[in-house]
Amino acid sequence: MGAQMAWFGLMYGFSRGQMQLYQGLLVPLFQITPARPLAFLLGRVIEAVPTRAWTTLLWAWAYSAMVPGPGRWPAMALLWTAGLATGMLAHLAGLLLLTFWSRYHPRSMRHGNTAFGVLTIAMMTAAVVYLMEGGTATELALALRAARRSVLTVLTAAAGLPGLMLALALLIRPQWVESHYREGLYRVLELGEQDTVRSGRSWWLPLRGDGVLRAVLSREWLQWVRYRMARTQLLIFAAGVVCVWFAGRSAAGRAMPLAGLVGSVGGLSLLAWYNAFGHWVAKVFQQERITIALYRLAAVPTVRLVIAKLVSVLVPSVLLVAVAAAVGSAAARLPLSTAGSLLLWTELGLVFGVLGGFGAAAATANQEPEEPEAPGAPRMEQGGSAMVQSSAWSSLARTFGLTVSTALPLWAAAGRPWLDLPPASAWTIALGVPLALFLGGVGWMLRTWRL
Known part of the structure; x- marks a missing residue:
């Protein structure tokens, strides 16, 4: 439960954070206010609390079904509390990792999204294939439990440890984190102004008779x-x-x-x-x-x-x-x-x-x-x-x-x-x-x- 919520928190903070911290009218408007950038970062974390609490509750309810008898409900409360705390901490770590990434290499931020997506899809596909091969949901849960140490080790080394180090830096030197976010924001905005070349060559579909259909299909595709x-x-x-x-x-x-x-x-x-x-x-x-x-x-x-x-x-x-x-x-x-x-x-x-x-x-x-x-x-x-x-x-x-x-x-x-x-x-x-x-x-x- 903890590894899963940590993974989802990191992925949500990193991928959704790209839209929350660097896009929309609220971003430049906030920069001209007297509020500190740290408030903007923490506000994005607080904004995710209701969604994170609800999804964690659903997963806690599913995992607690393995606990027999009346002990299920205390186990569900414990799973929900631990999962929510882990997920929110991982969400903050994902946002801080994103600010650090945008400061030094903003062009590769989209590759981080692809990495998170590929790993998540691979794990979900492996689980579905396991069930299709005759395995039960209980056996799958036990297999995941047996692999929890390996998963936690890889997760902590890949993203959790850098994110937690940045969270510690946030407590010790918040000005350093704020300056990284501000400089990273400027670099992302400058890159957005220069990023005019996209993959995919323009092509006018060879359709006759209906110019509207031809124009819309060419534009949409x-x-x-x-x-x-x-x-x-x-x-x-x-x-x-x-x-x-x-x-x-x-x-x-x-x-x-x-x-x-x-x-x-x-x-x-x-x-x-x-x-x-x-x-x-x-x-x-x-x-x-x-x-x-x-x-x-x-x-x-x-x-x-x-x-x-x-x-x-x-x-x-x-x-x-x-x-x-x-x-x-x-x-x-x-x-x-x-x-x-x-x-x-x-x-x-x-x-x-x-x-x-x-x-x-x-x-x-x-x-x-x-x-x-x-x-x-x-x-x-x-x-x-x-x-x-x-x-x-x-x-x-x-x-x-x-x-x-x-x-x-x-x-x-x-x-x-x-x-x-x-x-x-x-x-x-x-x-x-x-x-x-x-x-x-x-x-x-x-x-x-x-x-």
């Missing part, structure tokens, strides 16, 4: 290629495909019905896409008011722009899910007819999931005001300060709409597990809810979005 977290997202998707492979291998040689294959291989294929690229749908309309206004000035109907945005999300999603489903089918050694049926049912869940999530994103698009970035602040496409400061309720609604719309068709195609409704009623619900979200959300946006 170029932004995704240039997105700084694109490599990490591909690693997340690759880890999900590995899980799909093991799910297919476990089904090889067994007479599993198509409904079971849809629930296992198809469900994991959609989960791999959802974890890595589901945010494409959730943030499809983020900061698009100006774009729609420009299209209206060019006498282009808003409906055509909305259709182009939907196509820009749907086409790469269909291809990615097809790759994952094909890997699972190959591992299960399915005949072409069964593999084709599995692919069609999986893509059906994806299409209706995208439609429902698209409608939820359209319905809540008006809840997020446009927020300009500070001059020179490092930009993060489709993930900047507007995302961090957006309404929590609208974000929850988008996530819920995407999740439910994807799960319902998959549930109906997998034989309606957990809730055995008549097929006609099940399919009416599974297809009707995503369509209602899509039509209602897009219609609401077209009627109420003020430009």
Whole structure:
């Protein structure tokens, strides 16, 4: 529990801290106030207390299930207290490590995000593969407990010890830490002004007849290629495909019905896409008011722009899910007819999931005001300060709409597990809810979005 909370605290402090300490309008405004930079650093730690307390409580509840009898609840309280203290200390260590890193080598800060992401994905994939190979959750917990000393040693040597040394320096010489943060901030802002060259060559799609579709697809896909977290997202998707492979291998040689294959291989294929690229749908309309206004000035109907945005999300999603489903089918050694049926049912869940999530994103698009970035602040496409400061309720609604719309068709195609409704009623619900979200959300946006 302590090692896990320490890892999450370090990762959260380092990755989220890059947006909290170096992006948004609050950063330059705070620099001109009489408050000390130390207050800004500690304020970011205090800001994370509610989220850290809630997630630690969930993990403490899960781990305490291994304690039999009435002793579970005192164990849960002890785990929660120790995990919260460890996580908050690690969060502070991650922020301090980030200030030190930005001072001496700001160009490589994004590589730290990739390192944290790769290690986390590798551990999660190993755990899922262990469970798919027949291991139980209790055996997995015991294996993690046996490896706790090695994990703590590596974690402390890699990041915890430097972070704790900086925390000690914060107590002894706070001015030294403040000067590092101030100088690092200036270097990051200067680097953001100079960082104009991005990976990914501009390419105008060879489409004829519809200039709007051509322009939107070219712009959207170029932004995704240039997105700084694109490599990490591909690693997340690759880890999900590995899980799909093991799910297919476990089904090889067994007479599993198509409904079971849809629930296992198809469900994991959609989960791999959802974890890595589901945010494409959730943030499809983020900061698009100006774009729609420009299209209206060019006498282009808003409906055509909305259709182009939907196509820009749907086409790469269909291809990615097809790759994952094909890997699972190959591992299960399915005949072409069964593999084709599995692919069609999986893509059906994806299409209706995208439609429902698209409608939820359209319905809540008006809840997020446009927020300009500070001059020179490092930009993060489709993930900047507007995302961090957006309404929590609208974000929850988008996530819920995407999740439910994807799960319902998959549930109906997998034989309606957990809730055995008549097929006609099940399919009416599974297809009707995503369509209602899509039509209602897009219609609401077209009627109420003020430009």
